[in-house]
Amino acid sequence: MTNNGFPSSASVSSDDFPGEEPARVTIDLGALADNWRLMARKSGKARTAAVLKANAYGTGLEPAARTLYQAGARDFFVATPQEGAALRPLVPDGRIYVLSGMWAGSERLFFAFDLVPVIASSEQLAVFMAAISEHGDHPCVLQIDTGMNRLGLTVAEAVALADDPARPASFSPVLIMSHLACGDEPLHPMNRMQLDRFRAAANAFQGVEASLANSAGVFLGADFHFDMTRPGIAVYGGAAVNGEPNPMKPVVKAEARILQVREAKIGEGVGYGASALLSRDSRIAVAAIGYADGYLRSLSSAGVPLRQAVVSGARGYLHGHHVPLIGRVTMDLTHFDVTDLPSGTVHAGDFIELFGPHMPIDVVSRAGGTIDYVLLTSLGPRYRRDYIEAAR
Numbered sequence: 001m002t003n004n005g006f007p008s009s010a011s012v013s014s015d016d017f018p019g020e021e022p023a024r025v026t027i028d029l030g031a032l033a034d035n036w037r038l039m040a041r042k043s044g045k046a047r048t049a050a051v052l053k054a055n056a057y058g059t060g061l062e063p064a065a066r067t068l069y070q071a072g073a074r075d076f077f078v079a080t081p082q083e084g085a086a087l088r089p090l091v092p093d094g095r096i097y098v099l100s101g102m103w104a105g106s107e108r109l110f111f112a113f114d115l116v117p118v119i120a121s122s123e124q125l126a127v128f129m130a131a132i133s134e135h136g137d138h139p140c141v142l143q144i145d146t147g148m149n150r151l152g153l154t155v156a157e158a159v160a161l162a163d164d165p166a167r168p169a170s171f172s173p174v175l176i177m178s179h180l181a182c183g184d185e186p187l188h189p190m191n192r193m194q195l196d197r198f199r200a201a202a203n204a205f206q207g208v209e210a211s212l213a214n215s216a217g218v219f220l221g222a223d224f225h226f227d228m229t230r231p232g233i234a235v236y237g238g239a240a241v242n243g244e245p246n247p248m249k250p251v252v253k254a255e256a257r258i259l260q261v262r263e264a265k266i267g268e269g270v271g272y273g274a275s276a277l278l279s280r281d282s283r284i285a286v287a288a289i290g291y292a293d294g295y296l297r298s299l300s301s302a303g304v305p306l307r308q309a310v311v312s313g314a315r316g317y318l319h320g321h322h323v324p325l326i327g328r329v330t331m332d333l334t335h336f337d338v339t340d341l342p343s344g345t346v347h348a349g350d351f352i353e354l355f356g357p358h359m360p361i362d363v364v365s366r367a368g369g370t371i372d373y374v375l376l377t378s379l380g381p382r383y384r385r386d387y388i389e390a391a392r
């Protein structure tokens with residue numbers, strides 16, 4: 001059906017117009033698989049899980065799950081039972097753990113999709129006990145809080161539970177786990193303290209597997225590996241450890257189309273609030289990307305008082321050069337200062353790399369006073385998504 005010569009909107013998708021997108025992300029599944037294998041090697045004797053919460057850190061649940069399964073992962077962590085239900089058909093024989101645990105009203109999802117709850121509190125334990133008495137035996141994980149004060153039983157509660165003679169024989173956790181608060185700072189005393197507390201809890205559950213390390217924990221060494229590691233951000237190419245070179249391959253490249261290149265005079269202002277005042281005659285490239293795409297406003301070069309980390313703001317990568325963001329990031333548009341590129345190099349229609357192989361995501365996130373986890377999980381729906389398949 002057409003009206004006035006246009007296809008009806010119901011039959012049109014942006015996929016019908018390749019090459020016309022305002023912005024694109026390219027996700028390198030080969031790098032994803034290589035990163036997981038590197039974490040598996042670094043995990044030594046421990047088994048290595050894959051963490052697929054939040055749409056696989058924004059990279060896309062289906063391609064990430066398929067790739068990591070092919071690389072050898074069989075243990076998968078998600079945040080919610082809904083994420084677990086979406087993952088189940090992608091990894092039919094995988095074990096899926098739900099980090100937020102089982103709350104009253106969510107029980108049926110765990111049984112219907114064969115999901116393993118990571119029990120976070122004694123209330124959740126009671127919900128789980130009631131659920132297995134109704135639906136039958138089911139595996140679970142016990143989360144122990146060893147100092148983060150987020151989720152988990154206290155060590156004392158865990159030890160008491162292990163010794164409880166009234167504990168039903170059918171209740172047998174398949175894993176004891178905890179989470180590090182300061183793993184990204186290798187010398188932080190919390191790491192040792194949490195390790196000692198976790199050992200005490202794990203010892204109370206002899207014969208049950210144990211897991212402590214996220215990505216940063218994998219880098220802390222063999223003491224932290226136990227039976228299973230749970231690397232997330234490193235597998236997606238992020239920097240797990242502060243202040244050290246990032247050994248992971250970049251997985252995500254985000255690029256935006258330049259809509260216009262304009263000349264502006266010394267003394268003029270750029271963008272909302274005229275927050276950037278030009279100290280020279282300048283050439284400015286306006287890119288089709290903004291905070292509605294998850295390119296955060298805190299990446300702005302000026303006029304964002306809350307950001308303390310890197311006063312100069314983010315940069316992009318264009319025609320072999322790093323170029324500074326200038327002015328404030330707006331909802332759909334961002335300015336870059338391309339004055340230092342030879343005139344005639346930058347054109348409308350070019351794509352500028354926001355982060356990726358030439359513009360490390362951890363550098364960009366620091367410029368925005370945030371972390372790479374945030375940039376990845378904020379990638380908005382306007383990006384076209386392309387996947388580079390892993391070699392098999």
Ligand SMILES: *Cc1c(COP(=O)(O)O)cnc(C)c1O
Binds near residue numbers: 051178213214215230
């Ligand atoms: C998200 C998460 C992980 C993965 O952490 P990274 O820092 O991304 O490696 C591991 N364990 C738990 C409990 C988590 O919530």
